[in-house]
Amino acid sequence: MAASDGKELTMSRAMVDAIAHEMRESDDVFVMGEDIADYGGIFDSTQGLLDEFDRDRIMDVPISETAFLGAAVGAAQSGMRPIAELMFVDFFGVAMDQIYNQMAKNTYMSGGSVSVPMVLMTAVGGTYNDAAQHSQTLYGTFAHLPGMKVVVPSTAYDAKGLMHAAIRDDDPVVFMFHKRLMGIGWMPAPEGPKTAVPDEDYTVEFGEADVKREGDDVTVVTLGLHVHRAIEAAEDLADEVDVEVVDLRSLVPLDTETIVESVSKTGRLVVVDEDYRSFGVSGEIIARAAENGLSDLTAVERVTMPDTPIPYARPLEQEVNPGTDDIIEAVRSVNDE
Template sequence: MSDSETAPERELTMSRAIVDAIASEMRANDDVFVMGEDVADYGGIFDSTEGLLEEFGREKIMDVPISETGFIGAAVGAAQVGMRPIAELMFADFFGVGMDQIYNQMAKNTYMSGSGVRVPMVLMTAVGGTYNDAAQHSQTLYGTFAHLPGMKVVVPSTAADAKGLMHAAIRDDDPVVYMFHKRLMGIGWMPAPDGPKTPVSDEDYTIEFGNADIKRRGDDVTVVTLGLHVHRALEAANDLDGEIDTEVIDLRTLVPLDTETVLDSVRKTGRLVVVDEDYHSFGVSGEIVARAAEGGLDDLSAVRRVTMPDTPIPYARPLEQEVNPGADDIADAIRGVTE
């Protein structure tokens, strides 16, 4: 089915919704399996595979050595011979040690072979900061992956979206980078904000890639964002309710990107704020502004970007909170485009 709203629902955290989708796909298709660091006995350090080992065993839920090049390369090979691996890169920050396998193999092999091989695999990875894990474990790097052709890029912000997007990712015949924000997973030692825990259908469903979701409708300002900052944008919009009527768009996928939903909103509001936990320069925020200008420059009267500054992410809590955009920063930007 494609519409989760017609089936019975229960409320899940984002981590449980991800596991629910993976388990369902594994039951339906013997070619689906999971491999990564600490995905078996530990259940993933952000609970992304919790409980799967007990049901599917070690032949399907595989702990691997600390060698991203090795296990991502193995996943690429398995995908090319017809399996559907889910390889977990523990932190997106670690992409550098496996970049050849990710970008020169996973992303390019279908093109390089003239479509002689497909690479139907999911590279699942944790992104984001806000919990003091310093510069090598706190980045989002959405723009880095989206910039490189050949990979679809998915960023859920709620449990309902996480399930539908994971079903779609596993079934896709192209490589998908599935980026979940640690702060949204609902694990006990890292409390999530209000919002990501949502009703989720008992039945399987997919969410089409390239289909943004308008999380809040408004007429005065368009806010475009993804991941954790969907919830911070909604907080800012609710705080401004009665003063400024703010529309909040959750992109959900970066590749493909739903440009039309953004342009339709900007035509209505005339004002655009882009919020991104990734770095300010050469990234998602600049791409959204560029597309808005190319497709609707005459409709735009004001634009602001709210992003991470171009600096390594600090370890110290006060410094990390200073650089990571909060609801107050977003509210200031919304006010700024209406002045």
């Protein structure tokens, strides 16, 4: 299905369309989380669902991530397909036992006698001054821990397809959406995430990265918000460097083949990630590129969040969050080598 088919939607609307379709198809699908019913999710991730589905299926819960994520695990193991929204990914700490020791491990620990077909949907990212406890991405944290699939859409088309696939999957899926891409009025999105989306259902395959912009000189591998910043940087550099932008879309499973193919063509790699620099996604991407094509790799740079809590003050947050200018500088650096 071509991304140009269908009507233009914001990323939040595309996600809601996918959830509504799956709920119509199966009574086993339901949504639970904080402020997801009357409010429609603070980032519009469930906007309008209560109008069609009753409160038994669009369930506001108390502020107890430990309780409702544990309940979602139990419901999934009993044959239902819950979508549980963790309002901010930063809150994972209060429910890490439920997420990692139960959701991610119970299929393995039971010898395959139970499955946990649930979606953990969560908002990630900064750029709007919400300080250190509400502004992280933490892609690498979840991708590092076995037992969970991890997906990160950057456009409405990908968000709808990945959501359909996540709800239908028999394993737990962590669906991480960037607040800045949702298209809500009080947090303007960049150009790009609002795309044409087919009316009918479709899936975006896990483990298939998408080359959002083709180029011959430098490969930029990224995900989420920074796909759009990378494309902006590539367009700004078009007269001097031909940049290829690879959108991972899925971290677990990870499409190593597309990364290696791109690097074998360009020989130069820039990895851009809003997560922290050390022990994370950027290092993993570089390691895989080196393991599978070291002879093709002539220069590497990474553009990431530094290893520091994210500041509240707007100028300081803008300083630490990777921007288009940082990507341009990194691309020029590897292109000169």
